[in-house]
Amino acid sequence: MRPLILACLAILGFALAGCQDKVRRPACPAGQRCFEFGLDLEPATLDPQKANLISESWVIGDLMMGLTTEAPDASPAPGGATSWETSPDGLVWTFHLRRDARWSDGVPVTADDYVFGLQRLLDPKIASIYAYLAYVIEGGQAISEGKAAPSTLGAKALDPYTLQLKLAHPAPYLPELTKHQSFYPAPRHVVEKYGDKWVTPGRYVSNGPYRLVSWRLGDHIGLAKNPAFFDAAHVCFDRVDYFATPDAISVERRIQRGELDATNTFLSNRITRLRSVMPGYVRTHTSLATLYMSFNRAVPALQDLRVRRALSQAVDREFITGKLLRAGQQPAYAFVPPGVANYPGGARTVWAGRPLTARQAEARTLLAQAGYSPGRPLKLEIKTTNNPESLLLAQAVQADWRAIGVDASLVQNDGPVAFSAYANRDFQVGMMVWYADFNDPMTFLGLLKSDTGAQNYGDYRNPAYDALLDAADREADAARRGQILARAERLMLADEGTVPIDFTVNRALVNPRITGWVDNAENFHRTRWLCPR
Incomplete structure (x- = not known):
């Protein structure tokens, strides 16, 4: 059976490689810089509190930002918060938020948005698959199980730019956890207006380096630079297009032809061939x-x-x-x-x-x-x-x-x-x-x-x-x-x-003309750190 499996592997590779792609690189507006990325799976949602798939995390991480964010090497760095301190027993964390943070519609991002996001995460009606991560916050599990009101959560806005989190137990890894999309803030003024449909183009507001401009299922998700982002001046790419392309061989060819700039995976058994035909593209860690x-x-x-x-x-x-x-x-x-x-x-x-x-x-x-x-x-x-x-x-x-x-x-x-x-x-x-x-x-x-x-x-x-x-x-x-x-x-x-x-x-394929891609164990590569050579 094992030789048969290996034979099937080779046949599959040649068969897929023989397919003909008709998709070409999207036109980039004059004077702009565009980044084209191949995802292995189609995202099912762009709601931070509902997301589950890695492909969703890639896109949401370009749109939104938590209290902390990923540095180029994926280590925790200041994000929506500029600084924080903890109590001696490690149970109370106080985060000081950026006063220049804005949602993409210009509304200030406040501590209440972070509280609201955590309450959404734990809301039994949302049924977030990641609700358990917030059990680290005092009262989180009881709220998720429908035994307590959201207002009992140990997350309080001390003022518009100061957030306090009281923990159920010490969690020295909290700055790592607050990078995760489930801990992102939620725009109360939009979510309460549109409900679950707030994540559609034209309604979605974001606090990260990009904003959502289009989403065509089975085709691509289009993002544009968010001018309201506090560090927009240092974001290189004006536009990002995410293409759901589960056919890994097709992605290889599209990257080789220059239609896509990068992808977040490739078939493991093709690594030797890829290193031969696409020198400088293969990234493993x-x-x-x-x-x-x-x-x-x-x-x-x-x-x-x-x-x-x-x-x-x-x-x-x-x-x-x-x-x-x-x-x-x-x-x-x-x-x-x-x-x-x-x-x-x-x-x-x-x-x-x-x-x-x-x-x-x-x-x-x-x-x-x-x-x-x-x-x-x-x-x-x-x-x-x-x-x-x-x-x-x-x-x-x-x-x-x-x-x-x-x-x-x-x-x-x-x-x-x-x-x-x-x-x-x-x-x-x-x-x-x-x-x-x-x-x-x-x-x-x-x-x-x-x-x-x-x-x-x-x-x-x-x-x-x-x-x-x-x-x-x-x-x-x-x-x-x-x-x-x-x-x-x-x-x-x-x-x-x-x-x-x-x-x-x-495993990733990255065009050598892209700079700023830092290989790391957590495999986070936010587009705000990338630039064309």
């Missing part, structure tokens, strides 16, 4: 991201630890990373990737280090103990997105599971459809990548907390795990906190709470 699979615990078979362990240890991670992907990905036997700040690491699956053949033999034994046999095979469905790399990964796992007697079928959906299905638990086994929302182990481990909600796709629940995460939240000493979190990860891995497959590598 160690990523704070993990490719993994989730088991839907509503499926009776997947409630059995023996079944989950058999399925996880049968996956040949070395083949996937070394032969199938080949762009520097590393086999993952843990969930938190190497290099995450404030973390000692060291957690691994209980069976890590054993040869694949021994793992396969044990997997067959575990399945037999769970009541499955050649005459009564375990049947499962793997649901994934419909890009070529996801298909090949799913086929590899399908082959590995077939080797231990599991009958797995594959279902592919468009990206937004697949993630909607995961959130609604309309899947048995799902395949996804988690990119760190902020540089701290909690962005990974917090996903599997029982009260996280939709993004705990497998509904992993273990009171002991939750207790360890709560203890880590209360621990002020960074080293002791890291050790507690490592204990939690070991416990989750022993439960086979998820199936880590590989530690991902950031």
Whole structure:
């Protein structure tokens, strides 16, 4: 099966490369500078408090800005706030806002807009998939669960330009968290007027370097420089066009022809060819991201630890990373990737280090103990997105599971459809990548907390795990906190709470004429820092 997968990979690449594109670079108005970007997925929303996909984050990050923002290297830098200080116990943060900050319609951005944004994030009617991130703020969880009024949130406008956040527990990573789109301000004067339709062109107002001018589904999203942005004089590109182009081979050719300037991914197995035919374009960097699979615990078979362990240890991670992907990905036997700040690491699956053949033999034994046999095979469905790399990964796992007697079928959906299905638990086994929302182990481990909600796709629940995460939240000493979190990860891995497959590598194609692109582990590259050479 593996040679077949590799053959399919080669055939797919040649077939896609043979397609003919008719799209050409959009005309750039005379005297302006334009940046054309290829996204891997079509955004489903540009509402900061509702967004979920990485493709959405790329666009929203050009339109909006939080209290902090990404510097060129993605480290936290002053954004909507010029400075901040914390109380000695780390529970009260006071942010001093820019007095020259304006929404794109000229209305001042005030502390009330940040409070309103956080209240929207936690509003049960909004049902934000990222609401759990704001549980760090006092009263946040109770509001999200409908047990308290929004006014009880520990976010207060002390005056128009001073915001106070009272936390439920110390969070030294808060400046990392406030970069995230879910913490962006929301323009109350527009949202209350238009409701959910405020995110459409002509109504959308932004506080970032760009404003929304057009959005044609299936075509592109057009942005123009925001003259009301406080640093507009230093924003190089006058216009940004985001094209949703899931066909990775098509994107390659369009960049090679100069129709697009950059894209946020490419097929891993094509890296050698790309470096040959497009010298200077290929950008890779160690990523704070993990490719993994989730088991839907509503499926009776997947409630059995023996079944989950058999399925996880049968996956040949070395083949996937070394032969199938080949762009520097590393086999993952843990969930938190190497290099995450404030973390000692060291957690691994209980069976890590054993040869694949021994793992396969044990997997067959575990399945037999769970009541499955050649005459009564375990049947499962793997649901994934419909890009070529996801298909090949799913086929590899399908082959590995077939080797231990599991009958797995594959279902592919468009990206937004697949993630909607995961959130609604309309899947048995799902395949996804988690990119760190902020540089701290909690962005990974917090996903599997029982009260996280939709993004705990497998509904992993273990009171002991939750207790360890709560203890880590209360621990002020960074080293002791890291050790507690490592204990939690070991416990989750022993439960086979998820199936880590590989530690991902950031991959991008960037025209060498673009300057200011700084490779970084968090993989944030805001257009305001980019310029044409």
